[in-house]
Amino acid sequence: MNVGNSHETTRIDEIADGIYRISSRIPPSVIPNGFTFNQFLIDDEEPLLFHTGGRRLFDATADAIGRVVPVDRLRWIAYSHFEPDECGAMNQFLAAAPRAQPLCGRIGAMVCMPDYADRGARALADGETLELGRHTVEWIDAPHVPHGWDCGLMAETQTRTLFCGDLFTQFGDRHEPLTEGDILGPSEDARKALDYFAHGPASPAVIERLAGGDPKTLACMHGTSFQGDGAALLRALGSALQPSQKVSEN
Template identity: 60%
Template sequence: METRVDEVAEGIYRLNTKVPGFNFNQYLIVDDEPLLFHTGPRGLFDSVRAAIARVIPLARLRWIGFSHVEADECGALNHLLSVAPQASPLCSKVAALVSMTDLADRPPRALADGESLTLGRRSVTWLDAPHVPHGWECGYLFERETRTLLCGDLFTQAGGSDVPLTEGDILGPSEAFRAEMDYFAHGRRQDAILERLASTQPTTLACMHGSAWRGDGGALLRALAAALERDVH
């Protein structure tokens, strides 16, 4: 396997690895304190490590973040910590409380809802999103400089890995995937959480599976909310 590297917004790189029938993305934000969002599962570690090293030296990596505790989100976290001596885990306060203070080989930096972290000239803001799509500890990072929402599993596309960044339809493919395997928790606050994410007015959606997307991210997140609401009725 080889992990492909493409810049999808200024200074933000999509690291994509294809496996049979699926694909995994990590996103690397390059700044004074570089941040990797998602680690991939342990089986992809060697390929992902090599991809990071094509962009920055691993010794420069400072933060390793993820949306929620799941193998493809943070399975290779400790592997990366072992080769990135300055790096620390970055997660929600809930993730730190229930999992990461025990699972991670270094203490995590836990971000509160709405808390920002400065990476250099950029900053990222953590947005709690419990159970959207799944996981009590779930949340996302919004990078203000490029208006990029690191949106995890919200628009999971089984295909699309060969197209790093698209302005085409990703809701249709992601809804088709959800029809086969409904991974949303359908919690009570789902609509309010999606509206809050939409209100950040992202112009790039950094999806964990499939193509990253460029356009009116607020409108697309509201369209997702409407599709989920139709399921209820």
């Protein structure tokens, strides 16, 4: 994918205390309607990057990170599930940061990283936490929510930020970094146009568990991040995913 001059279309914004959204715009000439790929940096004693972006976004993402913390100080390179925009630039970041280590769930560490990553992964069990300094992250297993057997999401407990991966995907290449407005409507438009959910039987329970963490910031991989009642928004997403109930006629 030719992303053009991604340095000119990549910006970094702080969306919670010490948490930065790195957003690269892909124009409609490359992806119909345009799209954004967002990576998230936690600035701490052990800096963490959630999502790497694809290989061709490495330079622009690394440049944005460098405005906050030297890239070679990165300690953890985390991702939700194995997909090019999630971890395509993994090995480039590992090469740039000698102390960095992949960070993912147990399935990803068992199935994907041994073959793909140039450095061994740290596997987090469901509900396991990792202290970065003044921030603490928790791994939440979320198989097939929205997709991927290895899928999991990460929550930062101090700021109550949920790094929600492909949940709430929004089309378009121009998005404000953070909103208190509606992102469910645009994300439902995207889901209905190109349904990327696995719709597994456990999905409602997983989404309710995410809501139970009462997140105040939803860090979306594609589109604007949300600030406000994240639990209510997640439950609204869960309701939208429920199949319509048809009353049988006797």
